[in-house]
Amino acid sequence: MPSRYAALTRAELATLVPELLLCGHLIDRSGMAWAIGEFGREGMLEVAIEEWSAASPIYTKRMQRALKFEGNDVVTIFKGLQLDIGAPPQFMDFRYKVNNPNDGEFWLDHCGALLDVEPMGDDYVLGMCHSIEDPTFDATASATNPKAQMRPIHRPPRHPSDQHPHCHWTVKIDESYPAVVPTPLLAATAATLAATVELAPIDPADDGAADYAGALLSDVDFGAFSKSALVRIADEVCLQQHLLNLGFTFSVRGRLAEEDRAREIGAKQLTGIAAIATERIARALRLESTPEGAVRALAVHPVFNPAAYVEASFEGRTVSVSRSAAHEDGAWLDLCGPHSPAPLQAMVRAIDPRYDVDIVGTRHEWRATVIVREEPAPEAPEVQIARFSGGTTFAFKPRASLPLTTAVGRTN
Numbered sequence: 574m575p576s577r578y579a580a581l582t583r584a585e586l587a588t589l590v591p592e593l594l595l596c597g598h599l600i601d602r603s604g605m606a607w608a609i610g611e612f613g614r615e616g617m618l619e620v621a622i623e624e625w626s627a628a629s630p631i632y633t634k635r636m637q638r639a640l641k642f643e644g645n646d647v648v649t650i651f652k653g654l655q656l657d658i659g660a661p662p663q664f665m666d667f668r669y670k671v672n673n674p675n676d677g678e679f680w681l682d683h684c685g686a687l688l689d690v691e692p693m694g695d696d697y698v699l700g701m702c703h704s705i706e707d708p709t710f711d712a713t714a715s716a717t718n719p720k721a722q723m724r725p726i727h728r729p730p731r732h733p734s735d736q737h738p739h740c741h742w743t744v745k746i747d748e749s750y751p752a753v754v755p756t757p758l759l760a761a762t763a764a765t766l767a768a769t770v771e772l773a774p775i776d777p778a779d780d781g782a783a784d785y786a787g788a789l790l791s792d793v794d795f796g797a798f799s800k801s802a803l804v805r806i807a808d809e810v811c812l813q814q815h816l817l818n819l820g821f822t823f824s825v826r827g828r829l830a831e832e833d834r835a836r837e838i839g840a841k842q843l844t845g846i847a848a849i850a851t852e853r854i855a856r857a858l859r860l861e862s863t864p865e866g867a868v869r870a871l872a873v874h875p876v877f878n879p880a881a882y883v884e885a886s887f888e889g890r891t892v893s894v895s896r897s898a899a900h901e902d903g904a905w906l907d908l909c910g911p912h913s914p915a916p917l918q919a920m921v922r923a924i925d926p927r928y929d930v931d932i933v934g935t936r937h938e939w940r941a942t943v944i945v946r947e948e949p950a951p952e953a954p955e956v957q958i959a960r961f962s963g964g965t966t967f968a969f970k971p972r973a974s975l976p977l978t979t980a981v982g983r984t985n
């Protein structure tokens with residue numbers, strides 16, 4: 574099935590892809606608040622570790638294959654991080670140094686996640702920067718080489734409080750290292766349709782770069798990619814979000830006896846991130862604040878993409894959904910419809926708080942039409958919680974994209 578992103582221009586896609594990466598990162602800013610409420614802080618940490626470890630090895634390998642930079646070295650690991658929802662550009666400002674193929678470093682000149690968490694106190698900083706990152710960094714690296722280890726040179730809590738860079742890590746590959754042990758949930762995520770969905774190959778004849786097979790760049794210039802490559806990247810980033818959400822879903826379900834409660838938590842997570850994503854997408858693409866503009870935003874929203882995973886059509890003020898692979902996986906789409914209107918309402922109200930949706934149909938086959946109410950609706954609590962992150966208002970800036978070679982690092 575043709576990608577819905579093919580309807581955008583190359584310039585629009587180059588603007589949208591970093592937005593999709595950042596929206597993927599903000600999934601946890603929406604979901605973890607509900608995990609804390611249900612399982613406490615320690616339980617939340619366990620959910621975060623399980624979801625990222627169950628998703629990132631799969632989607633990292635997918636992006637490597639799509640952009641033809643598969644390998645088993647540090648450069649391959651770093652390229653993967655640059656196209657990972659866990660490390661959206663600038664908001665998580667990763668800088669890289671390659672000493673040799675098996676030895677490198679990265680540091681964060683700006684860590685938006687840290688700035689979100691620091692006001693909550695050192696316990697939460699330790700949870701994110703120690704408890705979560707230790708196993709999940711290695712899990713991500715294992716997609717490239719199971720004998721890779723990421724270890725801190727320094728990391729928060731920051732002492733002094735204005736310490737820069739925010740953290741600094743080594744990445745080393747050594748055959749003497751024990752192989753990373755996959756989380757048990759990795760097999761469950763790998764068995765989903767999202768993990769294996771086939772997307773159209775990149776057209777090598779299209780104008781612009783068709784892959785990332787060359788040098789490691791200091792910052793990825795998305796405008797240098799061809800339209801065909803950007804379409805594929807956008808679809809892959811949406812799958813990253815679906816896979817992370819599925820990891821979250823599996824982890825939450827494993828801790829709850831009641832399926833309905835797990836679905837309720839999933840719907841709250843979705844409602845928060847769905848609204849923020851709609852808001853950022855509409856602003857980035859300069860969509861009109863009309864019912865038709867709201868539907869155009871939904872057509873490129875991660876919930877409804879990629880088209881090979883989510884069967885939907887968009888016309889005028891109406892979205893029509895058919896049973897698809899996303900339903901079979903129990904992905905976000907399964908939390909939208911006449912049985913669960915809140916996520917759809919949050920999406921359209923991100924365009925205009927007077928908007929609502931009239932939904933008709935069944936759980937797996939439905940049609941939603943954007944309607945206009947006389948009075949604006951208050952912002953949903955789930956969306957207010959997601960706004961806790963500075964990522965909701967973060968603005969990208971133009972960056973030079975320079976090649977990095979062995980032993981080229983930062984200038985002090």
